[in-house]
Amino acid sequence: MRFVVKVGMGMRADPGGATAAGSPPDIDGIRRAAARIAPYIRRTPVLRCRGIDEITGARLFFKCENFQTVGAFKFRGAVNAVFSLEQDEIDRGVATHSSGNHAAALTRAAALRKGRTTVVMPENASAAKRAAVLHYGGDIVPCAPDQHSREQALARIVAEKGCVPIPPFDDYRVIAGQGTAALELLAQAKGLDAVLVPVGGGGLLSGSAIAVSGVSPGTRVFGAEPAAVDDAYRSLRAGCILPVKTTDTIADGLRTTVGELTFPIIQAQVSGILCVEEHEIIAAMRLVWERMKILIEPSAAVPLAAVIRESGTFRGQRVGVILSGGNVDLDALPWK
Amino acid sequence: MRFVVKVGMGMRADPGGATAAGSPPDIDGIRRAAARIAPYIRRTPVLRCRGIDEITGARLFFKCENFQTVGAFKFRGAVNAVFSLEQDEIDRGVATHSSGNHAAALTRAAALRKGRTTVVMPENASAAKRAAVLHYGGDIVPCAPDQHSREQALARIVAEKGCVPIPPFDDYRVIAGQGTAALELLAQAKGLDAVLVPVGGGGLLSGSAIAVSGVSPGTRVFGAEPAAVDDAYRSLRAGCILPVKTTDTIADGLRTTVGELTFPIIQAQVSGILCVEEHEIIAAMRLVWERMKILIEPSAAVPLAAVIRESGTFRGQRVGVILSGGNVDLDALPWK
Numbered sequence: 001m002r003f004v005v006k007v008g009m010g011m012r013a014d015p016g017g018a019t020a021a022g023s024p025p026d027i028d029g030i031r032r033a034a035a036r037i038a039p040y041i042r043r044t045p046v047l048r049c050r051g052i053d054e055i056t057g058a059r060l061f062f063k064c065e066n067f068q069t070v071g072a073f074k075f076r077g078a079v080n081a082v083f084s085l086e087q088d089e090i091d092r093g094v095a096t097h098s099s100g101n102h103a104a105a106l107t108r109a110a111a112l113r114k115g116r117t118t119v120v121m122p123e124n125a126s127a128a129k130r131a132a133v134l135h136y137g138g139d140i141v142p143c144a145p146d147q148h149s150r151e152q153a154l155a156r157i158v159a160e161k162g163c164v165p166i167p168p169f170d171d172y173r174v175i176a177g178q179g180t181a182a183l184e185l186l187a188q189a190k191g192l193d194a195v196l197v198p199v200g201g202g203g204l205l206s207g208s209a210i211a212v213s214g215v216s217p218g219t220r221v222f223g224a225e226p227a228a229v230d231d232a233y234r235s236l237r238a239g240c241i242l243p244v245k246t247t248d249t250i251a252d253g254l255r256t257t258v259g260e261l262t263f264p265i266i267q268a269q270v271s272g273i274l275c276v277e278e279h280e281i282i283a284a285m286r287l288v289w290e291r292m293k294i295l296i297e298p299s300a301a302v303p304l305a306a307v308i309r310e311s312g313t314f315r316g317q318r319v320g321v322i323l324s325g326g327n328v329d330l331d332a333l334p335w336k
Numbered sequence: 337m338r339f340v341v342k343v344g345m346g347m348r349a350d351p352g353g354a355t356a357a358g359s360p361p362d363i364d365g366i367r368r369a370a371a372r373i374a375p376y377i378r379r380t381p382v383l384r385c386r387g388i389d390e391i392t393g394a395r396l397f398f399k400c401e402n403f404q405t406v407g408a409f410k411f412r413g414a415v416n417a418v419f420s421l422e423q424d425e426i427d428r429g430v431a432t433h434s435s436g437n438h439a440a441a442l443t444r445a446a447a448l449r450k451g452r453t454t455v456v457m458p459e460n461a462s463a464a465k466r467a468a469v470l471h472y473g474g475d476i477v478p479c480a481p482d483q484h485s486r487e488q489a490l491a492r493i494v495a496e497k498g499c500v501p502i503p504p505f506d507d508y509r510v511i512a513g514q515g516t517a518a519l520e521l522l523a524q525a526k527g528l529d530a531v532l533v534p535v536g537g538g539g540l541l542s543g544s545a546i547a548v549s550g551v552s553p554g555t556r557v558f559g560a561e562p563a564a565v566d567d568a569y570r571s572l573r574a575g576c577i578l579p580v581k582t583t584d585t586i587a588d589g590l591r592t593t594v595g596e597l598t599f600p601i602i603q604a605q606v607s608g609i610l611c612v613e614e615h616e617i618i619a620a621m622r623l624v625w626e627r628m629k630i631l632i633e634p635s636a637a638v639p640l641a642a643v644i645r646e647s648g649t650f651r652g653q654r655v656g657v658i659l660s661g662g663n664v665d666l667d668a669l670p671w672k
Contacts, residue, residue, distance in 0.1 A: 045381075066629045286666060293402045293631040293662035326629035330622060330671060 024265060025176035027214025030183055030207065033176040037079040040112055042068055044181075046188040046320075051291045056307050057315040061189035062288075065181055066296050066326025070132070072253075073181050073204055073324050074105035074168070080177030081166045082109040090115040095163035097143075097150040099125040100253055101325055102168035107138035118163055120153040122146075128329055169203030170259030179207025185320050186212065192219045193317035196303035198324050199223035199232045199273065200254035202262030208322065209269035219320075220271040224306040226250075227275040231257045232266065236273055250278055250334055253299035253325065274306035281305050282334045288323070298334065300324040360601060361512035363550025366519055366543065369512040373415040376448055378404055380517075382524040382656075387627045392643050393651040397525035398624075401517055402632050402662025406468070408589075409517050409540055409660050410441035410504070416513030417502045418445040426451040431499035433479075433486040435461040436589055437661055438504035443474035454499055456489040458482075464665055505539030506595030515543025521656050522548065528555045529653035532639035534660050535559035535568045535609065536590035538598030544658065545605035555656075556607040560642040562586075563611040567593045568602065572609055586614055586670055589635035589661065610642035617641050618670045624659070634670065636660045 025033070044064045053059055065073035082094065090113045096106050097120035107117040117138040121130065122145035133140055143153040158165050167174065181204070182195060195212050199205040205223045212221045225232050226249040234242045241263050247255035258266065276284075285301035287308075288294060300323045307314050307321065361369070380400045389395055401409035418430065426449045432442050433456035443453040453474040457466065458481035469476055479489040494501050503510065517540070518531060531548050535541040541559045548557050561568050562585040570578045577599050583591035594602065612620075621637035623644075624630060636659045643650050643657065 071629060289631055289666060293407060295625055295629040295631065330625060330669070333666070333669070335666060 022172050024261070025172055025179065025207070025210055027210060029176045030179040030211045030214065033080045033173075034180040034183055036083050037076055037177060037180060040069075040079050040083075040109075041076055041180075043184060044068055046185060047292060047294070049292050052287060052304070055287070057311050058307055059318045060304075060307065061185065061192065061318065061320045062292070063181055063185040063188075063320060063322045064294065066294060066300060066323050068325075070101065070104045070108050071325055071327040072101035072105065073178060073322070074101040075109065076180050077169075077171075077174035077177035077203060077207075078102065078105040078109035078166065079112070080180075081171060081173040082106070082113060082115065084173045085164060089164045092162040092164060093118060094166050095119070095154060095157050095161075096166050096168060097121070097154045098168050099129055100168075101327055103129065103138070104132035104136060106166055107133050107136040111137055118157050118161065120150050120157065122150065126329060128327075169201030169256070170261045172261065175203050175207045175210075175262060175265070177207070178204045179211040181322055182208035182211040182320070183215065185322065186215045186219075189318070189320055191318055192216065192320045194220045194222060194314065195320040195322070196222045196224050196274070196306060197322050198251070198254055198299050198302045199225045199258065199266070200299070201256040202232065202258040202266055204322065204324060205232075205270060206262040206265035209265060213269050221269065222271055222303075222306070223266065223273040224303040225254055225273060225275055226281060226302060227277055229255055230273075230275050233273040233275050235263060236267060236270075239267075249281075251281055251299040251302055253297065254302065274310060276302060276305040276309055280309055284308060286335060294323075295326045295328060296323050297325045297328045300326065358508050360597070361508055361515065361543075361546055363546060365512045366515040366547045366550065369416045369509075370516040370519055372419050373412055373513060373516060376405075376415050376419075376445075377412055377516075379520060380404055382521060383628060383630070385628050388623060388640070391623070393647050394643055395654045396640075396643065397521065397528065397654065397656045398628070399517055399521040399524075399656060399658045400630065402630060402636060402659050404661075406437065406440045406444050407661055407663040408437035408441065409514060409658070410437040411445065412516050413505075413507075413510035413513035413539055413543075414438065414441040414445035414502065415448070416516075417507060417509040418442070418449060418451065420509045421500060425500045428498040428500060429454060430502050431455070431490060431493050431497070432502050432504065433457070433490045434504050435465055436504075437663055439465065439474070440468035440472060442502055443469050443472040447473055454493055454497065456486050456493065458486065462665060464663075505537030505592070506597045508597060511539050511543045511546075511598060511601070513543070514540045515547040517658055518544035518547040518656070519551065521658065522551045522555075525654070525656055527654055528552065528656045530556045530558060530650065531656040531658070532558050532560050532610070532642060533658050534587070534590055534635050534638045535561045535594065535602070536635070537592040538568065538594040538602055540658065540660060541568075541606060542598040542601035545601060549605050557605065558607055558639075558642070559602065559609045560639040561590055561609060561611055562617060562638060563613055565591055566609075566611050569609040569611050571599060572603060572606075575603075585617075587617055587635040587638055589633065590638065610646060612638060612641040612645055616645055620644060622671060631662045631664060632659050633661045633664045636662065
């Protein structure tokens with residue numbers, strides 16, 4: 001387990017960016033997002049598990065975003081973004097590139113306002129992910145499975161169809177929406193010493209950090225990521241964004257590099273990034289399935305893997321863990 | 337799907353049997369059991385799922401006994417039985433023969449009163465089931481994997497050690513305890529048209545029928561069982577207990593024949609038995625995993641499989657479904 005000392009306290013805001021849509025949210029922005037999305041999202045439960053408490057020596061409070069609509073916290077940010085748009089923007093439709101939960105979340109969210117969604121999706125995306133987008137009525141535009149092709153295809157759709165792009169994490173509306181999960185958690189579980197959150201692009205982590213520091217400044221916030229894609233860890237050490245070197249992790253939601261908007265927030269407000277090995281992720285995932293009888297996806301198991309690995313750090317503490325999602329391919333389980 | 341017309345309304349009680357411990361419980365008996373076990377059991381949630389409602393055309397209320405202590409409703413009956421014993425009986429220890437959830441449930445329940453549990457277990461019982469009993473501090477006595485050997489081994493232990501036998505279902509204390517799940521369900525979901533319950537030995541079904549007829553006489557109760565082990569279906573038609581011809585079903589909790597004490601209650605109070613095929617059980621189990629993000633074991637999927645198969649019967653109705661347990665071997669999933 002590696003801790004990162006905070007390398008910079010200054011918030012580097014970039015409100016002028018094409019996808020920024022304003023300035024970084026503060027706690028009031030998270031609260032406004034919570035009010036905006038409340039009619040549409042689920043207030044997910046916080047579960048406890050005596051058996052896992054005994055194993056970790058901590059008192060864990062699991063925020064079950066695997067029970068969120070579309071099976072992941074991503075629905076929060078998507079709904080907040082969609083309901084921040086003007087009607088004429090909805091009429092033009094929204095678009096994104098994603099091979100994961102954001103695509104389904106955005107499609108489902110836009111449908112709430114009868115808006116169309118176009119998703120640029122790599123040709124090798126899983127059938128389950130394609131099916132989820134189609135199930136919610138989205139249009140899929142296939143592209144080559146590399147970042148450049150994805151961005152190019154999205155730019156073309158935005159230019160040709162006039163769609164409004166909604167990025168998966170580097171967007172202040174999305175960040176504010178994701179922060180509402182931690183806001184709820186703090187209301188459901190009092191006196192937390194720490195909150196652990198998986199970090200991929202950093203939308204959930206940055207939003208959580210804003211929510212926690214605003215409501216409970218004594219509670220530390222940690223990101224947790226696979227050691228194989230430790231871009232957040234390395235970036236925090238370096239003081240600048242260092243991209244992922246590989247996407248070779250089972251935690252398919254965490255293969256992206258932290259974003260230009262999320263990184264400064266993480267720099268300013270997160271206590272550290274904890275890295276875990278692949279076998280630890282799989283073991284933590286299986287532990288939750290067996291002991292709690294709930295399905296979580298590999299990305300959601302990363303924070304618990306960090307608590308288990310660094311049990312000395314969290315022993316006796318009240319620790320919130322955001323179970324970020326439950327979308328897993330039942331035909332390709334990691335312990336097969 | 338096959339319905340059975342009720343073949344007899346008379347209650348055939350057998351309070352004198354060695355395992356009877358009194359007379360059949362009525363609704364007050366279920367209520368007393370609920371009060372007795374309340375400090376120890378979990379009041380499990382009732383979950384809904386829009387996606388599965390759309391598939392079935394019914395409004396389903398899932399009573400999540402997969403979240404019960406030891407991962408199955410069996411804990412309710414075991415706790416009620418254990419807390420019905422005198423202290424000198426506890427001091428002698430309890431015993432049972434079981435290769436399933438009852439063994440772990442009884443061991444855990446007896447431990448609440450610092451009582452020892454001895455479990456006669458066939459040599460071919462799964463490692464997971466053995467581990468659960470050992471985890472809760474029980475003693476395992478291996479035997480040959482047939483009914484006669486199991487009963488003989490248990491009788492020897494009872495004779496030699498003076499242990500009190502607690503059967504898995506054919507026991508009025510156990511039946512009363514199992515009935516508390518439906519009692520809770522009726523308080524959590526009002527105005528149910530029907531309640532569906534898996535049937536193996538019939539402890540859960542008979543207890544549920546007593547609870548439902550006592551609290552909500554207009555609500556029909558159905559048992560659901562695999563067509564491969566349709567002893568309850570055939571027994572109701574014949575008017576007498578007809579044993580299972582095979583145990584060849586994935587629903588490992590339902591391989592037993594209905595009991596001498598449970599059968600008359602089922603005869604008197606259950607509206608029918610619904611039978612489903614193996615592939616329907618597997619599909620229903622997977623549907624719950626995928627849509628609800630919760631783990632249920634094959635036996636728990638049998639009632640939902642019946643609702644799906646007989647969607648015409650339940651269309652538009654409010655249907656309670658008892659998800660009886662969540663103990664499943666993750667290394668041997670049926671869709672592998």
